[in-house]
Amino acid sequence: MARAARPGITDVAKLAGVSLSTVSRAMNGNPTVDPALAERVRAAAAQLGYTASPVARSLVLGRTQTVAVVIPDLENPTFQAILRGLSRAAAADGYHVLVADSREDLDEEHALARATRLRTDGVILCAPRMSEDELAEVLPALSPAVVVNRGPQTGTPVVGADYEAGTRQILDHLTALGHRRLVYLAGATRSVTHRARQAAIAAAVRDGDGLEVEEITAGVDFDSGTAVADRVLATGATAVIAYNDLVAMGLLSALTIRLIDVPRQLSITGFDDIPFAAYTSPPLTTAAVPAVELGAAAWTAMHAQLTADEPTPMLTLTPTLVVRGSTAIPHSA
Amino acid sequence: MARAARPGITDVAKLAGVSLSTVSRAMNGNPTVDPALAERVRAAAAQLGYTASPVARSLVLGRTQTVAVVIPDLENPTFQAILRGLSRAAAADGYHVLVADSREDLDEEHALARATRLRTDGVILCAPRMSEDELAEVLPALSPAVVVNRGPQTGTPVVGADYEAGTRQILDHLTALGHRRLVYLAGATRSVTHRARQAAIAAAVRDGDGLEVEEITAGVDFDSGTAVADRVLATGATAVIAYNDLVAMGLLSALTIRLIDVPRQLSITGFDDIPFAAYTSPPLTTAAVPAVELGAAAWTAMHAQLTADEPTPMLTLTPTLVVRGSTAIPHSA
DNA sequence: CTGTTAGCGCTTTCAT
DNA sequence: ATGAAAGCGCTAACAG
Numbered sequence: 001m002a003r004a005a006r007p008g009i010t011d012v013a014k015l016a017g018v019s020l021s022t023v024s025r026a027m028n029g030n031p032t033v034d035p036a037l038a039e040r041v042r043a044a045a046a047q048l049g050y051t052a053s054p055v056a057r058s059l060v061l062g063r064t065q066t067v068a069v070v071i072p073d074l075e076n077p078t079f080q081a082i083l084r085g086l087s088r089a090a091a092a093d094g095y096h097v098l099v100a101d102s103r104e105d106l107d108e109e110h111a112l113a114r115a116t117r118l119r120t121d122g123v124i125l126c127a128p129r130m131s132e133d134e135l136a137e138v139l140p141a142l143s144p145a146v147v148v149n150r151g152p153q154t155g156t157p158v159v160g161a162d163y164e165a166g167t168r169q170i171l172d173h174l175t176a177l178g179h180r181r182l183v184y185l186a187g188a189t190r191s192v193t194h195r196a197r198q199a200a201i202a203a204a205v206r207d208g209d210g211l212e213v214e215e216i217t218a219g220v221d222f223d224s225g226t227a228v229a230d231r232v233l234a235t236g237a238t239a240v241i242a243y244n245d246l247v248a249m250g251l252l253s254a255l256t257i258r259l260i261d262v263p264r265q266l267s268i269t270g271f272d273d274i275p276f277a278a279y280t281s282p283p284l285t286t287a288a289v290p291a292v293e294l295g296a297a298a299w300t301a302m303h304a305q306l307t308a309d310e311p312t313p314m315l316t317l318t319p320t321l322v323v324r325g326s327t328a329i330p331h332s333a
Numbered sequence: 334m335a336r337a338a339r340p341g342i343t344d345v346a347k348l349a350g351v352s353l354s355t356v357s358r359a360m361n362g363n364p365t366v367d368p369a370l371a372e373r374v375r376a377a378a379a380q381l382g383y384t385a386s387p388v389a390r391s392l393v394l395g396r397t398q399t400v401a402v403v404i405p406d407l408e409n410p411t412f413q414a415i416l417r418g419l420s421r422a423a424a425a426d427g428y429h430v431l432v433a434d435s436r437e438d439l440d441e442e443h444a445l446a447r448a449t450r451l452r453t454d455g456v457i458l459c460a461p462r463m464s465e466d467e468l469a470e471v472l473p474a475l476s477p478a479v480v481v482n483r484g485p486q487t488g489t490p491v492v493g494a495d496y497e498a499g500t501r502q503i504l505d506h507l508t509a510l511g512h513r514r515l516v517y518l519a520g521a522t523r524s525v526t527h528r529a530r531q532a533a534i535a536a537a538v539r540d541g542d543g544l545e546v547e548e549i550t551a552g553v554d555f556d557s558g559t560a561v562a563d564r565v566l567a568t569g570a571t572a573v574i575a576y577n578d579l580v581a582m583g584l585l586s587a588l589t590i591r592l593i594d595v596p597r598q599l600s601i602t603g604f605d606d607i608p609f610a611a612y613t614s615p616p617l618t619t620a621a622v623p624a625v626e627l628g629a630a631a632w633t634a635m636h637a638q639l640t641a642d643e644p645t646p647m648l649t650l651t652p653t654l655v656v657r658g659s660t661a662i663p664h665s666a
Numbered sequence: 667c668t669g670t671t672a673g674c675g676c677t678t679t680c681a682t
Numbered sequence: 683a684t685g686a687a688a689g690c691g692c693t694a695a696c697a698g
Contacts, residue, residue: 008675008676009675009676010675018684018685019684019685019686020675020676020677020685020686021677021678021684021685021686021687022683022684022685024676024677024678025677025678025683025684028677032683032684033683033684034683034684037683037684051451052675052676052677053392053451053674053675053676054451054452055388055391055392055397055451055452055674055675055676056392056674056675056676056677056690057675057676057677058388058391058676058690059386059388059389059392059674059675059676059690059691059692060675060676060677060678060689060690061676061677061690062690064388064452066431066452074413074416074417074420074421075413075417075608080407080408080413083407083432084407084408084434087407087432087433087434088434088436091433091434096431096433096449096452097431097432097433098399098429098430098431098432099416099420099430099431099432100420100424100429100430101417101420101421101424103421116429118384118386118387118388119387119388119391119397119399119429222612249612253612253614256614275408276609276612279555279582279586279609279613280612280613280614281586281589281613281614341691341692342691342692343691351668351669352668352669352670353669353670353691353692353693354668354669354670354693354694355667355668355669357692357693357694358667358668358693361693365667365668366667366668367667367668370667370668385691385692385693386690386691386692388690388691388692389674389690389691389692389693390691390692390693391674391692392674392675392676392690392691392692393673393674393691393692393693393694394674394692394693395674
């Protein structure tokens with residue numbers, strides 16, 4: 001028993017008794033085709049279960065209805081959320097999404113971007129790890145492209161969260177509570193978002209109020225948070241601004257073991273508002289980065305380039321401060 | 334300034350002074366081409382920055398080097414892990430991955446599977462929500478396909494975790510600790526994995542030992558766990574087997590608020606071992622589902638069908654019991 | 667070993 | 683309004 005091959009446009013044409021062109025036109029809703037004929041064609045197509053081959057269409061039309069997203073790490077909750085927002089927005093516009101996980105590998109990131117671009121209509125670079133120079137060099141070859149959470153680019157739309165504003169909100173919250181001696185747990189020191197946090201902190205310190213912030217380089221994951229617990233305690237600070245929620249949670253966990261009462265003895269803030277930030281004990285006060293919206297915005301920027309009707313401004317979303325149980329007035333106050 | 338169009342195979346042929354076929358052969362490593370010529374061709378290609386169009390190749394070769402994964406919910410940590418494992422394994426074999434989020438919509442799931450199949454070489458159905466009949470009906474049209482975490486299928490490889498074995502491990506752990514009165518917090522009652530849990534529980538009860546298990550229908554997320562806290566307490570059970578980690582965490586959170594000491598007053602187990610299960614307080618005892626490995630296995634099963642060399646057995650991975658702080662000997666013991 | 671030719675399945679001028 | 687024919691960019695017989 002030979003398995004029936006997928007019907008081609010020729011089969012439909014034969015069955016409907018018309019030419020290929022007519023089938024093509026009818027299937028694409030071209031108004032120049034006689035309504036009656038169009039109906040006949042559609043009936044024939046339905047009878048055969050015919051659907052035009054997307055691959056063949058891609059070749060002739062020069063577009064694939066697919067975009068690529070390259071992500072540094074599929075394990076990161078924030079990237080997962082961005083992917084989700086992007087994927088759903090793209091699907092709503094009838095586009096498909098190719099995901100590529102660069103696994104934090106610089107060369108892979110570069111190669112994946114170029115490779116996936118060939119089979120798609122554009123690529124979204126999610127928080128690219130490559131250097132500014134490399135990025136600027138590769139971007140033209142990827143066009144249309146969209147960059148997420150990286151500094152401004154000439155010629156490529158950028159969407160991102162305002163980490164400086166988020167940090168400012170955290171600082172305001174903490175100082176309003178009465179904290180003056182803080183620790184900032186830095187992540188990857190060459191990261192752009194780290195610089196943004198630093199800038200906000202520097203500005204706050206400069207503004208006086210007797211604010212002091214000591215910086216300790218930790219890392220970006222849970223374990224780096226636990227690892228610096230003792231150093232944090234040694235500073236005598238009353239509150240700590242963790243690089244992100246993961247670091248904050250790690251620290252929180254280590255402090256719990258040391259029987260340190262958070263927030264009474266020490267306040268802790270995170271960043272991102274990953275799904276589980278609300279479920280730690282105490283729940284984490286954090287700056288919520290609208291990652292799903294960021295993904296959706298990235299799609300909007302891509303779609304605009306693909307259809308060339310709307311403008312594509314550089315979009316910046318502001319994180320929202322979410323006050324939960326991990327912050328309170330300082331012990332000494 | 335006209336932007337240079339992407340060079341085609343013709344440009345390379347011209348520059349190298351050979352025919353199209355020779356370029357094609359050289360670029361594909363065909364050994365029948367003179368080494369010197371091949372080198373010249375490669376040089377020309379490099380000079381022009383030429384790469385064969387994947388779309389054109391897909392059309393003529395009949396394969397896209399891409400597979401589709403349809404997932405019920407990109408927000409679910411387990412599916413994220415499966416996607417990660419799958420994506421990385423596929424990438425290692427030079428394949429690309431198209432993701433489609435059906436958002437728990439039955440019709441979408443069906444439509445997405447069919448639509449993405451047209452632009453890929455196969456589709457992986459992740460814990461499909463559609464009925465057994467529908468699944469059996471659509472699967473032939475998707476071939477080659479792989480089904481993850483669903484009952485056995487005729488003609489389609491299935492990979493999945495053994496939820497019954499996982500539940501058995503939890504039961505053994507709890508009974509060994511001395512628990513006799515348990516509560517099982519059920520999730521979606523028509524889910525296949527729920528039935529597996531039920532079967533394991535029924536068998537354990539049947540085996541005697543005076544084990545009693547009361548079933549309470551909760552749900553699959555954090556909130557459903559918090560919602561049933563009082564009902565759980567009212568049963569007087571000494572341990573609860575939650576449908577999954579999310580439910581367990583929700584329950585844990587509600588109990589913490591009620592000042593119930595876990596595990597001293599009540600032991601709790603989860604299922605899945607999602608990333609944050611280790612970070613609750615107390616950390617969750619759970620049956621770890623090897624989701625990343627499941628994704629990798631799904632790829633292996635797909636790759637085998639694509640290359641038709643290896644066999645594709647039905648693969649079942651056994652969860653691992655991870656004993657953490659949320660379980661202990663019963664209070665009364 | 668290399669070049670010529672015929673498609674892969676579709677869309678789109680260009681005629682009619 | 684419809685059909686015939688020319689490709690989209692590449693690979694794979696088929697000659698030589």
